[in-house]
Amino acid sequence: MDVVRVHRGDAPLIVNFPHVGIHLPANIADTMTPLARHVPDTDWHVDRLYGFAKDMGATTIASTHSRYVIDLNRAPDNKPLYPGAENTELCPLTTFDHEPIYLPGQEPDQAEVARRIETFWTPYHETIASEIDRLRQQHDKVLLWDGHSIRSEVPRFFDARLPDFNLGTGDGIAAAPELAEAVLASAEAENAYTTAYNGRFKGGYITRNFANPTNSVHAIQLELSQITYMEETLPFRYLPEAAAQVSGAIERMVRTACDWITG
Numbered sequence: 001m002d003v004v005r006v007h008r009g010d011a012p013l014i015v016n017f018p019h020v021g022i023h024l025p026a027n028i029a030d031t032m033t034p035l036a037r038h039v040p041d042t043d044w045h046v047d048r049l050y051g052f053a054k055d056m057g058a059t060t061i062a063s064t065h066s067r068y069v070i071d072l073n074r075a076p077d078n079k080p081l082y083p084g085a086e087n088t089e090l091c092p093l094t095t096f097d098h099e100p101i102y103l104p105g106q107e108p109d110q111a112e113v114a115r116r117i118e119t120f121w122t123p124y125h126e127t128i129a130s131e132i133d134r135l136r137q138q139h140d141k142v143l144l145w146d147g148h149s150i151r152s153e154v155p156r157f158f159d160a161r162l163p164d165f166n167l168g169t170g171d172g173i174a175a176a177p178e179l180a181e182a183v184l185a186s187a188e189a190e191n192a193y194t195t196a197y198n199g200r201f202k203g204g205y206i207t208r209n210f211a212n213p214t215n216s217v218h219a220i221q222l223e224l225s226q227i228t229y230m231e232e233t234l235p236f237r238y239l240p241e242a243a244a245q246v247s248g249a250i251e252r253m254v255r256t257a258c259d260w261i262t263g
Contacts, residue, residue: 001023001064001065002064003063003064003065003119003120003123003124004061004062004063004064004123004124004127005060005061005062005063005064006059006060006061006062006127006131007054007059007060008059008131008134009054009056009057009058009059009060010057010135010138011056011057011058011059011258012135012138012139012140012141012142012143012258012261012262013053013056013057013058013059013142013143013145013254013257013258013261014058014059014060014061014128014131014132014135014142014143014144014145015050015053015058015059015060015061015145015147015254016060016061016062016128016144016145016146016147016206017043017046017047017050017060017061017062017063017147017148018062018063018067018071018072018073018124018146018148018204018206019041019042019043019046019063019067019071019072019073019148020042020043020044020045020046020047020062020063021042021062021063021064021065021066021067021069022039022042022066023064023065023066023069024037024039024065024066024068024069025065025069028068028069031102031103031106031107031108032068032101032102032103032106033099033100033101033102033103035095035099036068036095036099036100036101036102038234039066039067039068040095040096040234040236041067041068041092041095041096041150042066042067042236043147043148043149043150044149044226044230044236044238045149045229045230045236045238045243046147046148046149046224047060047062047147048238048243049147049224049229049243049246049247049250050147050247050250050254051247052247052251052254053254056254056255056258059131059135061124061127061128061131063124065120067092068092068101069091069116069120070090070091070113070116070117070120070121071088071089071090071091071092072120072121072124072125072206073146073148073204073205073206074088074089074090074204074205075090075205075209076090076117076121076122078090081204081205082202085157090113090117090121091108091112091113091116093107096150096151096154096156096157097154097156098156125206128144128206128210129210132144132210132217136215136216136217139261139262140216141216141217141218141261141262142216142217142218142261143179143218143219143220143257143258143261144206144207144210144211144217144218144219144220145219145220145221145222145254145257146203146204146206146207146219146220146221146222147222147224148201148204148221148222148223148224149223149224149225149226149229150162150201150223150224150225150226151225151226151227151232152225152226152227152232157200158200161225161227162200162223162225163193163194163195163196163199163225164193164194164195164224164225164227164228164246165187165190165193165194165195165196165222165224165225165249165253166195166196166199166200166201166222166223166224166225167180167183167184167187167195167196167197167198167220167221167222168197168198168199168201168202168203168207168220168221168222168223169198169202169203169207169211169219169220169221170198170202170203170207170208170211170219171198171202172198173208173211173213174203174207174208174211174213174218174219174220174221175211175213175218175219175220176213176218176260178260179218179220179257179260179261180197180220182256182257182259182260183220183253183256183257184197185256186252186253186256187249187253189252190249190252192245192249193228193246193249201221201223202221203219203220203221204221206219206221207219207220207221218261220257222250222253224246224250228242228246229242229243229246229247230242230243
């Protein structure tokens with residue numbers, strides 16, 4: 001199985017989904033707990049919400065393997081994204097609810113982590129880099145939009161219920177202020193939803209690493225509260241009516257960003 005799914009478009013837009021994959025190779029699944037094999041911390045259905053992206057001419061990049069195999073949005077040296085706060089590892093050992101992912105004594109050792117970096121992490125990041133380079137040769141500016149979702153309540157990471165739209169630019173390093181302000185205004189205009197900017201989720205490794213605003217490559221992460229479009233417990237059912245509404249709101253945000261990029 002390929003480690004990355006790519007649809008190439010010619011618009012100056014890449015929409016990236018590093019946590020939608022659910023595949024567990026058999027040799028890894030055999031070392032995991034029954035709960036972990038359900039991959040509950042997946043960014044469920046997020047790529048489906050962004051179905052409009054291909055119609056916009058966007059390039060889409062998506063994971064095929066679960067974040068439990070390796071987290072594509074973490075640094076290869078396992079440096080924490082949020083120093084002083086709860087973080088999950090490059091190869092996570094526990095679920096978001098602190099449940100063990102691996103059977104006793106079956107956790108990946110250093111050699112296995114290195115193998116997963118080479119097999120899964122590196123090709124995925126090389127794909128992002130090559131697509132940015134391809135589009136940068138065609139356009140004056142390029143936008144990398146990183147699409148994520150998470151349960152509305154995860155005490156490990158945040159208190160109470162998470163806002164619906166959580167926009168992040170790495171505390172302003174990943175996108176021009178005017179671009180971020182335009183997208184934030186678009187989000188806040190959606191009266192049915194709540195919004196946060198550079199709050200608990202400021203953008204992960206991908207947003208921070210690939211952004212280069214001085215070279216006209218801008219990046220924005222949207223962490224979406226899953227309660228807005230799906231059932232948050234097994235079997236993680238997609239709710240078409242609610243999803244259509246939130247998808248429309250996301251599309252308006254993305255189009256606002258693209259208007260700035262092309263303008």
